[in-house]
Amino acid sequence: MPKFVDDDNATIDQHKVGHFGFTAVSLDDLESSGYTLATIACDRSGSTQGFQKPMEEALKASVAALLRHPNSESMMLRVLTFDTECAELHGFIPLADIEPMRYNGSLEPRGMTALFDACINGAEAASEYGKQLIQDRFNANGILIVITDGMNNSGRFFQNRDLPQVAKAFQDTQRNECLESFATILIGVNLQDSHVKTILEDFHRQAGFSTDMIALMDAQPDTIAKIGAFISSSVSSTSTALGTGAPSQSLTW
């Protein structure tokens, strides 16, 4: 796993909570009055072959764009990748500590699609870390963006009957004591197979994502680049709402 934090003074804590655990910069090292916790869960199953490089570029572009945002010091990013299993590429760390070039090669396609695991992992970590932040009087809100080209068929929660667990994880995170607000966004990529599209739409509805599903019919470089721009505008919008207690402005593709 690439090292994402250059600052030797920053301490990364391991949190063994929920089904998967997570890492995050120590609360002792945080200076801002509040943080937007952004999580990107990116599919790298075998079927993403061919657009993994544009997706890595989109990730890098979104981080670079967010670093230019006036609220960048109040943003933390966590990136998950999922194939047969869900893995944490890096935990919640301030944007300034991320070297975007280190996303190179991080989305090499392999295996199956642990979509439910990624959603539950993303929600549980945001919930727990958000709760800790608010307990220590930081403002905190969150956004989870899940990008996939397929349907759930792997991981700890690999069965369809596990879907309520995703809905529960989302609901738990939207409780006030965890985060001021928590937006969940599902982006379906390369949905040329109508069967896959229907299943993803059904998953989107039953899991209770907070915004409409974004269904992209192709995975052309231009389309993937738009995902990067969407990530940065969504995280920016969430950050602008930080401290107001309100959700971010409705996000449109």
Added chain:
Amino acid sequence: MRGGSHFVMGHSHSVCEDYAASTDTFAALSDGCSVVKDEEGNRIDPHTDIGARLLVCAAMKLQKTDPGGLTAKIVVHGANDARRLLNLPEETLSATLLMLTDMKGYILAEICGDGAVAARVAGTSQWCISTVLYQSRPFYPRYLLSDHGVGDFQQSTGGLFTVNTTNPDGSECTQASSVRQRAWSTFQYETLRYDLVVAMSDGAFSFTQDGRSVTFDQTLAGRLLDFRRMKGDFMVRHLRGVLKELAQDGIVSQDDLSMIALYED
């Protein structure tokens, strides 16, 4: 050493008349008077929110040129120069002034007017808390602008105030005094013994619950002084968070509340 400051408008106020600022070695707050009368006794609007800012800005500026030697008298003369430039009435400076200075070995707290200062015993949650309360309206540094200001204040109000101190061991002492004896109160806290010194405006004495006054006792002080993570914007997080938690229990500050702190980490 690390400094912090923040101010929040009171529940009954439409304009925040408190102001606060800090560096890592110095912090100042000022609380502008809400009701000011002219010489004929008519209520006037002297914009004491501006006066509070002038006092704090003067303190921040003058502290750089005279670290350790700053007094309320020096500060108010600096603020008065700015007031004159703005062509504002002298009543604009009807505001208290509380300052904390890192004196290398101890923290000096100065209170001109009313308010509270608290020092935490290092490595514990025990505090030494002192309050300065006037029998009538508080003494403002602006009375130091003229030779007869202190006397006039004493004549019109009695000029009496008390300093109540609760020590870390729970013992208490009360000291009555007069502005004729000392126009401002000073407190010294050795940094070997105390790691955090906090000063707050008299908004700390203005909390109400269900319309009834909440006494500034050990319980309320304990909640107001429940500091957590101490990096970066710690005072912003602290004051905002504490007021939110108190509000959840129906306890609200009617007056503006400002806090400043110096912390030895």
